[in-house]
Amino acid sequence: MSGTSLIAALKAFDATARTGTITTAARQLGLRQPTVSAHIIRLxxxxxxxxxxxxxxxxxxxxxxxxxxxxxxxLFSAEQDAQSLLIAAKTNYRGTLNLHAIGPHNITPIIKAYRARYPGVHISVTVGDSQSITQRILNYEGDIGLVLNEITDPHIFCLPYRAQKLVIFAHTDHPLAKKKSLRFTDLNGQEFVMREQGSGTxxxxxxxxxxKNIQIKTSVEMRSREAVREAVIQGLGLGVVANTAYQPCPDLVTLDVEGFNAHTFTRLICRVERKNSPLIAHFLQTAQEVLG
Structure with a gap:
């Protein structure tokens, strides 16, 4: 088996492996089920x-x-990238870019600049935590991810984006909100509304x-910063968020804790072998220009 017959068989295998059934794979490939089965049996x-x-x-x-x-x-990711390159040359950069980000506030400035330059590119954004985003990029389920902190996987290319200071916030009725100055030890035993495990924040x-050997309690875990904010407003505990994502409101106040200087570092990631794919490469370049 070689050439086009091998590629056809590998496509049948790849689609079946990803979907879990020959029926779905056949539908995805536009083939009959017996044809897909025959390809796999022959392999x-x-x-x-x-x-x-x-x-x-x-x-x-x-x-x-x-x-x-x-x-x-x-193999088929490279095939898709090659096709994107050819289409880009023919259509002055058109196509689809699938982004996965820890939050829209981090990535929208890049999207705005990118869209101004390449209006023919359709952009899709899915929000998640750093751990799940990294896994999606590794699994070829997205083109670019925006995550917190460093990724050490050798299959991932990382581009540093920006640092974000963390802020602690509380409902205005919380006992700590009434103090003008706070020490780290004031956080001992306090209840916090926390993000889920895997969150870089x-x-x-x-x-x-x-x-600092500080022990806190987790009152509830939330899967988004918006949910954390709402839980703090409802009095379920203190919250922590990046300063760029903090949204003030009359019911909330940030706490000035002496010695608290935690940061997260955002990075754009993609698979190493895909960083020169046209749509991806231009997005990474645009991000660097946005940073100045």
Missing amino acids: ESEYGVELFYRQGRRLELTQFGNALLEHTQR RKAFEDSLSA
Whole structure:
């Protein structure tokens, strides 16, 4: 098996591995189910490998299947990037850029500048935490991510973006809100509304507390900064957020805690082999220009 027949079989395998069923893979590829099945059977028989465990209609990748999937993901991602390059040359940069970000306030200035330069590019933004965003980029489920703190995975390219100071805030009726000056020790035993595990903001805050041997309580975990803000307004505890994301209101006040100087560092990420893909490369370049 070689050439176009091998590529066709690998496409059938890749689609089936990603979707979990031959039916969905066939629909995605525009092929008949028997054709997709035949491609996979031929791969297994010709190379003497087992790609899937059959569990009814559901297929589960074998260890070898998982290893092959890593290669097919890179192969077809490169194919997509090559197609994007050709389309960009023909259409003066048109296409779709899928972004995953920790918050819209961080990435919208870049999008504004990018759209002014490349109005033909459709941009989609999904908000999440740093851990899940990184995994999506690794899995080729997005083009660019905006995350907190450094990513050490060798498959990820990181571009430093900007530092963000963390601020602690409270409802105006909270006992600490009535104090003009606060020490780190005043936080001991206080209840906080925290972001979920995997949040870069949470990690930076907990690291700063650990360095001072401060113990706090978590009243509730929230999956967005908007939810944290609302919970603090409802009196469920203190909150922590990046200063760029803090939204003042009459019911809230920031706390000036002596010695509290925690920061997060935002970074733009993409897969290493995709950083020169036209739409991605121009977005990263635009980000650097926005920073000045």
